[in-house]
Amino acid sequence: MPTVSAVISTFQRPDACERAVLSALGQDPAPIEVLVCDDGSADDTPERFRAWESRDPRVRYVRVEPNRGTPSPVRNAGARAARGDWVAFLDDDDEWLPGKLAAQLEHAADADVIATNALTSDGSPYFPETAGVHTIDRSEFLNDNPVIQSSVMARRDLVLRAGGFPEEQWLSAIEDYALWWSLADAGVRMARLETPLLSYTTHSYERLSYGAPLRLQSGLARLAWRRARANRGELAVVRAALNRTAAVALTAARRRS
Numbered sequence: 001m002p003t004v005s006a007v008i009s010t011f012q013r014p015d016a017c018e019r020a021v022l023s024a025l026g027q028d029p030a031p032i033e034v035l036v037c038d039d040g041s042a043d044d045t046p047e048r049f050r051a052w053e054s055r056d057p058r059v060r061y062v063r064v065e066p067n068r069g070t071p072s073p074v075r076n077a078g079a080r081a082a083r084g085d086w087v088a089f090l091d092d093d094d095e096w097l098p099g100k101l102a103a104q105l106e107h108a109a110d111a112d113v114i115a116t117n118a119l120t121s122d123g124s125p126y127f128p129e130t131a132g133v134h135t136i137d138r139s140e141f142l143n144d145n146p147v148i149q150s151s152v153m154a155r156r157d158l159v160l161r162a163g164g165f166p167e168e169q170w171l172s173a174i175e176d177y178a179l180w181w182s183l184a185d186a187g188v189r190m191a192r193l194e195t196p197l198l199s200y201t202t203h204s205y206e207r208l209s210y211g212a213p214l215r216l217q218s219g220l221a222r223l224a225w226r227r228a229r230a231n232r233g234e235l236a237v238v239r240a241a242l243n244r245t246a247a248v249a250l251t252a253a254r255r256r257s
Contacts, residue, residue: 040067
C-alpha cells in the first residue's frame with residue numbers, strides 16, 4: 001500500500017492545530033507521520049508540538065523562520081521533509097473526517113492528485129454532489145478552483161517536480177490554486193471524491209468568483225495571464241485571463257464610484 005505523510009500548516013493556532021493533528025492520527029489506515037509545519041509562530045506552538053513530537057514518534061515538528069505570512073513555505077518544507085509516497089495537506093483550522101485517507105487510497109492507482117468534498121462551516125457540502133468520483137478536467141481551472149486544499153492527497157514526487165506551492169506574496173490565498181492548475185497543465189491525473197470527508201472552515205471569499213475582493217481578483221488575473229503565457233496563448237486560457245482582467249476593472253470602477 002502507498003505510504004502517506006500528513007502535512008499540516010499552522011501559525012499561532014495551537015488548539016485548532018491539535019484538533020487537526022488528532023484528526024490525521026485517527027485515520028485508519030493512519031499516515032506514517034504527521035508533520036506540523038509552523039510559519040514562525042511566536043506563541044507556545046513550538047513548545048506544545050515539540051513536546052508532542054517527543055512523546056509520539058509519528059509527529060514531527062518542522063519550523064520555518066522568520067514568519068513568511070503565507071502558508072506556501074511551510075507546506076513546501078513539509079513536502080520536502082516527508083517520507084511518504086504521497087503527501088496529504090491539511091490547514092490547522094480544518095479536520096479530516098473518519099475514513100478520508102482510506103477512501104483516497106482506494107483510488108491511488110487511478111489518479112495522482114485526489115481531493116474530496118467537504119462539509120463547510122454551516123454543515124452543508126462545499127460541492128453540490130455528495131457521492132461518486134469526479135474526474136477533474138483541466139478546463140475546470142479556467143474559472144475556479146475545483147480542489148479544496150485541506151482535502152488533497154498528492155503524489156509527493158509530482159508536487160516537488162512542479163516546484164511546490166509558489167511563494168510569491170501576490171499569490172497569497174491562491175497559491176494552492178496556482179499549483180493545481182500547473183499540475184493540470186502538465187497532464188497530471190486529478191480526481192475528487194464527492195463524499196464530504198473534510199470539516200472545512202470556509203470564508204466569505206472562498207470560491208474564486210468575480211465577487212472576490214479586489215486584491216484577490218487582481219492576483220487571479222495575474223495568475224491567469226501567467227498560465228496563458230505558459231500555454232503559448234491557448235485561446236481558452238487567454239479568454240479566461242481577459243475575463244479576470246475585466247472583473248478587476250469593473251470592481252475597481254465600482255469602488256471609485
